[in-house]
Every structure is written in structure tokens, then in C-alpha cells.
Amino acid sequence: MDELSVSIAHIVQRLRGSSLHSQIERHAKECLHQPDIKLDSLKEDVRTFLKTTGWERKLQNAVYRELHVLQPPHHLSAPPEHLKEPLAYMRTAQACWERRVFKSLNSMSSELEVPLARMRPAAEQKDLTDKWNEMGTDESDLSRFRPVYAPKDFLEVLIGLRNPNHNSSDGVSAKSHWGLIQVPLNVRDIKQLRQTYAELSLTCGQLGIDDNAHIHPDLFENEYVQMGNKVVLEQNSAASQQYIRQGCPTELRAELWALTLNATNQPQDVMYYEQLKAGVIQHDLLVDNLVYKDVKLTASNDDYYFVFEDFLYQVLLCFSRDTTVLEHFKYNSATPPKSYIEGKVGDEQCAVFYPPNGVIPFHGFSMYVAPLCYLYNEPSKLYSVFREMYVRYFFRLHSISSSPSGIVSLCLQFEWLLQTHLPQLFYHLRQIGAQPLRIAFKWMVRAFSGYLSTDQLLLLWDRILGYDSLEVVAVLAAAVFAFRAENLMEVTSLASAEAVLADLSTLKVMPLIQIFLFATAV
């Protein structure tokens, strides 16, 4: 079999038995009663019917979605773990990190004598049902709970990564890498980035730049918004994804993101969300406390997001129960932790994934959801968009892999851009003990959520979706350093460098990215 037929077979297998499949089948059967469906041209007539009623477009969008999560064709004889992560040392490092995280979760459970999971008594179930819309007012004591890990713990692990087949010398020379990440991965130079991000160039109209109040809307914005309305009308994921590379008009963003992600909100999606909610009400999980704690520590104190505290619980608690999230571990270097029913440790028959979605939240996790609350005021819709964003992008920001969108590559990309284009700055910061990545890492792990103002963050995430890559996050991190380079050259300590970069809420991201990519001398 060639690569194409492998992909086709895979997608067919994925869509067979999906609810889309049964819906299309049902409509096809129903249309047989219509007078314009003739027996002698049956196949053609049914096809035309599916096309005119929009089912063909829905099928196209579903296929497009599968193409996105499907990995590039790989060698047929390659073992499945290569789909997760081709490099053995990365796999080992990830496994080791997972063990550490899960161990600390287990010890939290035993130290605090809180079980990993328990059935809620009926009274508590009722109580939670009543309070579903105001979980934020619950004053349970969370002081005993600590986040399992914070981004800086994860950074230490990444710094320690080494490729056993590669000898990296420690001396500082023009050829050596001055940064903290010492593994050889391919990252792109500015010329290559310019090719990829062609739509961000100085000659292209751009939301986040050309919609500025001083620029007449007839020059770009009005026509661009009109085009956006057409894209929405067409309901085509591929067109939508291409369109949002130049940014989403605010009033179309919710629709365009959902379309690009093929995150639907049909009755069956709403029902599925209700099932997850029922799961939250029935069982109490230890990780719920980590969610509460994280929201209280981050979003609840945030000028932009505190309003949405309750929505965050409604999304994140359901997320932890969602076993469909497990599918993404086929292409995620991480592996969901397993827990064993009491007394049966090691017995695979009695193993369950924990938490049920296989994702242990860490400090800042809720910030992946928070910006989406500006777009969707219906929890089920908010949920389906978040889940899709997570299984496409966000998981890569906290698992160790060699993927170009993975956090290791982003760190390396950031460091290389800085070393290549701002060598003086990099050298200076390195000399005073302020490695740039120590500052930029937290931005990148959260894809800048909680650091930028929301309107700017959404413009950045437009490009993540549009280019189907997190690379732009590393570019922005480097661009921020470039923008503040003058001040940074004057600092003499890590603390003062951090102070210079403490407040990013006034930055305009698109001009920064555009100038860095297209106006930097190469």
C-alpha cells in the first residue's frame, strides 16, 4: 500500500461508525422517497442530494480534521511508539517525567489521605448539581493542595535533555549554542519562516495592524470582513483556516475557530457534554482539587478572566472525565498514567487511566481555556472548542517531543532566533545570569495566555490555528526580546531583566511579529 491509501484507509476507519456517518446514512435513506431521486441514476442522485443539503461539506470538514491530527505518513513497519515520538531519548525522558509527576500525585493522595477517586454520596451529588453554576463560591479548603508541578520544574527537565548520540561541547563560540536547550533538533531560520508565514508579510493586509483606528477601513478591513462573512457562509474548514491567517474579525472569530477546528455543537455534542457533567457529579477526583487550586491561583486573580471562573470549572472538570481525549495519546509522546484498583497493583486487568482523560493539570493549565470564554458563552460549545484546541495544540506545550510544535523545539527555535539576530543581547543576558529562556519559558508554555491583553492574545491564536502550528509563539517570544532589547542591554541581573519584561499587556503582537520576521536584516 502506498502512503495515500494508508491515509485513506485510516480516515475511513475513523469516520465509520461516527455520528456523522450515521446521520449521512439516515439522510441518504430518507431522500430515497423524494420524487427527483431516480432508480436508474440512484448513485448520482443521492450524491447530488448530499451535496446540495450540505452533508458533503460536513464530510469534507470531518476528513480535513482527521488529516490534521493524522501524522505525516510513516514507514509501515515502524512501531506505534514512533508515531508518538520517533526519538528514543525523547521517549525515555518523557516516560521518566511522567513517572515523577504521577508519583508526586500519588504521594499527595496518601499524605493528604484523599483518594484518587471516590463516589460522591447522594447528598453531595445533589449539592453539586445545585451549585453547578456557582462552583466558585464553594469555600472548601484548598490550602493543603499544591500544584503537581509548575512550568519552571518542567523547564529544568528540558534543560537536562541530552541526545546520547550527540556530543555538545560546553564552550561558547559562534557555532555552539548559547542557550539552555542542548539537543540537536531542526529549527528554522528567518528565511524559511518568511516562506511559511508569507501571509504575515509587510505587503499583506493584517488584522492586528491594518484595522488600526487611524487607517481607513475601506483600505483593508471592510473588504476583509466581507470575505470573512462569505467564508462563514461556505462552512468550509479549509477555507476558514486559510482565511484566519490574516486574523479573525472579532465578531466572526467564534464561528471561524469552530469551523476551522470542525468543533461542532450539535445536539449530540450538547448531550455528550451533559454526560461528562453527570460524571463530575457522580465522582470526586483528586485532580479536581488541582483544577480548583489552579483556577484560584491564576484566572480568579486575573483582570481579564476572573469573570469566567465558573465557566472554567465547568469546562475543566468535564475535560478530566472525557475519555475521548485519550485518543490523542496515539500521537502525543506522553502516555496516560494508569492506576490500579485497590489491592490489585500491577494487574493490567484492573488498570484504569487516571484521570480518565489521561491529562494531569499543572499550574497554569486553566489559562488554556480562559481566553476562549470571551468567544463562547455556552459551556458545551466552549468545551468542544477547547477540547479540540487541546488535542491539536496545547498538549504539545507540556510533553517532551521532537515535534516542530513541541515545547522543546519552541524553546530551541526561540533561542536560535535570538542568538542569530540579537547576539549581543543574548551574550549580555547570558553573562549576567539571565538566560532568556528562563524568562520566556512561562510565556510559551501557556501560549502567552495570561500575559497579553485578550484582544492581542486572540490575534496570536488566530495564527496558531491558521498555520496549524505553535511556532509563531516562539517567534513572538523572540520578537518581545528584540522590542525591549535596548532596556535589556542595561540590566545587570535576572531580576531586573524579568522586571523589564514583567508587563506584556500593552504589546501589540502583530506589528512585533511582522517586524521581527520581515524587517530583520538577514
Added chain:
Amino acid sequence: MAGKVKWVTDIEKSVLINNFEKREWIQVTENEDWNFYWMSIQTIRNVFSVDTGYRLSDEQMVNHFPNHYELTRKDLMIKNIKRYRKELEKENSPLAEKDENGKYVYLDFVPVTFMLPADYNLFVEEFRKNPSSTWIMKPCGKAQGKGIFLINKLSQIKKWSRDSRTSTFVAASSGKEAYVISLYIDNPLLIGGKKFDLRLYVLVTTYRPLKCYMYKLGFCRFCTVKYTPSTSELDNMFVHLTNVAIQKHGDDYNHVHGGKWTVSNLRLYLESTRGKDVTNRLFDQIHWIVVQSLKAVAPVMNNDKHCFECYGYDIIIDDKLKPWLIEVNASPSLTSSTANDRILKYNLINDTLNIVTPNGELPDCRWNRSPPRELLGNYQVLYDEEQALSESAERDLRSRAGQPLGSKSSKASAAPRPSAATWK
């Protein structure tokens, strides 16, 4: 500079004092010769009172109009708005148009309100029309949510009037402790499931002609407790009142953001979830009701040339995105609950001073009150009666000279709303 401005204040707030000091103005006491007095509403009463009042010189300026209470006392504001509507109706103004239910199409922007005890019978009549409604009782002369309570049964108000006759109602008979009772907006727009109101700042430099400015950096104040319209919660004031002064006593009060959300966040959220057109319409309507409320009081306001005023407008938006004017404060709080709040209020005072005392120079009450655009800071012109008049005169001239037939249609399209140019 001809001389340094001598300032006094009886409101010891750093956002004020820092602004005066930044201008290198000189602090004096109220008994000395002063040019600029930022005073409380208690003091303004004395400054302009018949017995103790002084004659202000051309080089003196104060931050209140003598009878600002025509706008800022809840009962008087309602009275003035009601009178304004009647007058427009009498003039057959298109602004006073009513819909099939007898409601004003353009002037229905305050919740149905009655004075108590004066309008008690009218209130009872209205209450009986809709016995399931909830009403909110507010003392006329108090601010920051003091003395406010909700009722949904006539018996409650009877009990209140019995009880208060022995205590505060004594004062009420003298008119000072009167109450207003307003229909409670029970379908507020909720964001994240929470109720909020809008606090907007509006600067008036003259009432005749009317010149007013809207501050761009208003904010939403959120309730820290979830909003449930059930009546069992009626006693929990935190749910219903969004005043920070009240909310600060709630357990959930957050000192980082103080329950405040910027208007730009609100705009982003509404544009994203409801669309740009409806969002623009909402903000246009808010601007509209501010201007109308000011026009309603302009004829009765003592337009003293030494005065300007920075009002705090409280507005609630309902779930149909209709804004309702709740009340206007003459002395919006200058206390800063968070770091961002301090920056906002510092800038508010700064921009206000830049307009009323251009270049920080000695005030001159005969100033032309037409600051150049670059001095406005975060203010934008909301309405400039002078300019609007000259513009409409120009329009009239043009249409008269141009096409006599077209003049009718151009008038029709200009009414009922003034051209948006005045606040955009």
C-alpha cells in the same frame, strides 16, 4: 506662567494631590486665597449658600455645579427626566414618540420610579398591575449602596413605612430622607453567570450650551456572588448590588482586580459573542441616554461659570442589551481598590484637569470651553451643543440652497437622533 495655581481640597485622596503636585501647584487652606478647590458635595453647599456663600472671582474654579443634585439626587433626576419628556411631548418633538404600549421609544431609559412617600398611591397602582415584580428602595440622598433594600410584596413596604415612621421617617417628612422606589431590572445581562453594572465617567464643563465628555476607560463592577433571580435570595445584598463599597464586605472580594472589568473587555466580549452591530448600538444608546439625562437637567441647572463637574454614571444593561440609567453620582469614589484602579483614577483626574485648567495655568472662568482635541486624553466629546447647532444650521442652509424637495427627507433622516458625529 502668570502665577501658580493655589489649590485646596477637602478630599484627601492621593490621586488628587499627586495631580496637583505634578503641576507644581501650591497647596493653601480654604481660608486663604485659592484658585482651585476640589471639594466634597457638603462643602459646595456652603460655598454657594445664601448665608455663608462667597462671591467667586474670575480666577476661581470648583468641581461641582451649585445645584448638581438636580441630576445626582435620585428623586430629582427622575423628576427632571419626567418633566423633560413632557416638554418634548408638548413641542411635538419626534424624540417624544411613543410605541403602541405607550412607552417612549427614545426616552424610556430609566426604570419606572416613584417617590416615597409622596407617590405612594401611584406606586401601589403600578405594583398591582404587575404583582410578581421586584422593586428596589433607595434613600434619595445616600450613595454607595447605603440604605438600599428590595421588596416584592406590598406588605413589606407597609411594614417599612410603619417602622420608619418612628425612626428615619421623621426626617423623611421633612423631605430629606425621602426614598425612591424603582422597578428592579430582573433580567440583567449576565457575563460568566454574574451580574454587573457599568460605571462611566462624564465631564460637563457647561450646561448652557451643553458641553460634555465621556471617559473611555469606564469599567464593569461585578457581583462576587452568583446571580439568581429567585426571591429567596432577596436578602443577600451582595447578589444585587454591585457597588464596590458593598462588595468589599463580601467574602469573595478579590483585591487584585476588585471585581472590576474594563469597558474594553466588555466590548471585546460582546462583539465576539453578539456581533459588532449590536455592540455598537448598545454603546451608542449609552451615549444617548447620558446626553438626554444632561439635557433634561440643563434648563434647571445653575450654570455657574466657575464650575465643572465629573459625574459617575451607573448603568445596568439588560439581557436584551438595552442600557438603563440607574443613577448619577456627583462625587464618584476616588478611593483606589487596586493598582489598576489607582492608575485609572489618577488619569481621570489628570485628563479632567487638562481640560478645565489648560496647561495647568490659572483658571479663568471666562475660558472658551473648547479644548483642542489633543488635550482630551481619554475623554471624547460626547455632545457639544454649540457645534451641533452650527452644524445643523449649516445643514439647513445647504439643503435650503440646494434642493428644496430634499430638505424634508434630510430632516427626517436627521431626526430623531442627532448626527452621530458629535460623539464619534
